[in-house]
Amino acid sequence: MTFPMPNLTLALPEIFVLVMVSLILIVDLFLSAKNRFVTYALTQITLLGAAWITVSTHSAVPQYTFSNMFVDDAMSDVLKLMSYVAVSVVLVYSRTYISLRGMFRGEFFALALFALLGMMVMISANHFLVLYMGLELLSLSLYAMVALQRDSALATEAAMKYFVLGALASGLLLYGMSMLYGATGSLNINQVATVIQNTTGNHVVLTFGLVFVVAGLAFKLGVVPFHMWIPDVYQGAPTAVTLFIGSAPKIAAFAFVARLLVEGLQGLVQDWQGMLVIMAFLSMAIGNITAIAQTNIKRMLAYSTISHMGFLLLGFLSGTLNGYSSSMFYVLVYVLMSVGGFGMVMLMSRQGFEAENLDDFKGLNQRSPWYAFMMLLFMFSMAGIPPTVGFYAKLSVLQAALQAGFVWLVVSAVLFSVIGAFYYLRIIKLMYFDAPQDETPIRPEGDMAMLISTNGLAVLALGILPQPLMALCAYSIQRSLL
Amino acid sequence: MNAQTLIFYFFATILLFAAARVVTARNPVHSALFLVLAFFTAAALWIMLQAEFLAIVLVLVYVGAVMVLFLFVVMMLDINYDTLREGFWDNLPFALLVAVLMAAEMAVVVAGRNFWANGSGVSPVIHGPEYSNIKELGRLIYTEYVYPFEIASVILLVAIVAAIALTLRRRKDTKYQDSAQQIAVRRNDRLRIIPVAADNKLRQKHEAVEQTEKQS
Structure with a gap:
């Protein structure tokens, strides 16, 4: 038999990242602790190089390679670019934090890049097996990163919980995929979609598999009722890792849902719509209400993540291209906000002190008016208050759900986001109207100070001019999900 | 029911029984x-x-290697399994309820006539004795499935990196061997001849005794 050589240029970003991680692993061996910044610099160069390759090989029409297992389309390019940016910003924010806690090691950067590679594989997957492999690559790196702080009992416990529940979710997902394979005879996403479209009459087996697939997806997204791991992992992991988990992997999770449910199982939209409605409603309810009771800011932001993932599902369950692009807009905006929020938690921390509790934010305005203003922007944006970008993100998913006819769901979503505004505004109250508990000045490194200011101003600027980013999302969705 | 189905159910029953016992056995x-x-x-x-190939690999790798290692670990680590089991009986009713509910729901779906009505409609091809499992697997892995295969290798690399990052710690109180230094050692680095005072006294005494013997 003859086998055509796969077109490797399409997968050039992945290949480049893999080669660079291997290089970084080797170079890091020969570096003393004093010269470890070389590893950090190489990691940033890798991200920059991957971004350059992705931009320069961009094409508007979807292209397939590796026996149609790999797809390079507009959506994958945009999502990959955003993942590079997210990882790069996360590493800048984390640098001081991890070097003060003995985690400034080559493995941290290598694992971060491996996780990024997993995300890229998921974003470009056109095959159930590849989706799963990318997910495992991402998850394994994340488990290890959570446990990297060996002496912290809390981090080890979080890693164990994450690992066990993640393995369970993978099992559910694989079981569902095997059912879909049995019913359609293929693992290729395009072929599965065609077979489902040609199936007439009953599709009990497909629905049976779909239930397990959606449960697995829900685990990975962290939506109710599969959300139990999120608060524990977010609180237990070192803040730098929490920041990492809360940023780029969410973009990959979006891609995962888009590839699996939208591209592969569009024919079963009637079936998964109902499941997503329930999960979205419960996530928004439980996420927002439980967050009120939290005193630990990492835990509070974890519950806020759950409610944000509920909002993300609102766009998907509308089942229209407009809805998918508003979901994409939402996830990008969410990453921007959550990176800023957790970045502020790290900015407030210093040697031997974790700014984990809400009380640590008391009187921030007196200690540093500028950073208090930045935190105010992030909190406004998460609550969805104009003129920040969070408002438009919520507005666009609500519009999409409304057009699909889910009036009661939209009404309850608005109600829950009003309830949720309470705990975001409480932080602003603590910052501006309470006396500070400690007066230690806040002096971040120059690059972090600049980046977090840019991050905060971006939240504001995109809120005033959301059109370019929205257009980008609409463009990539229309070119990719047909 | 033909012989093949009978054999299948025979093995499936043992498999389910063994899997249940893995969780419920008291002795690890x-x-x-x-x-x-x-x-x-x-x-x-x-x-x-x-x-066949996968079956043999399962026996060789899992039964032969992984499980033996696992047994070693179980025997070497002194874990108090009673504390691990704490709460097992308290949570059992709830767990059973969920499990029974799930099993019942699945049974309703699977037992329904619709479930069997339309599969992909393709029954598996039965191959002759000349069909080589290994060859087919190799052909697929290195051509069509080369991309997932490569990702699998990256996952293994991550596993190595993670395992080393989590377990390798230089401890100050541990003594390390440097074999190069051990081999290059010379006698004078290690051996020192010390004149011992007690020895001298003994010799003097001995000499004195000899002299008196000669004189007498």
């Missing part, structure tokens, strides 16, 4: 051994599916 060594049994019967099921 017994659990590990039941896991061996579960792997073994699963391998038998794979042989019935004409996946």
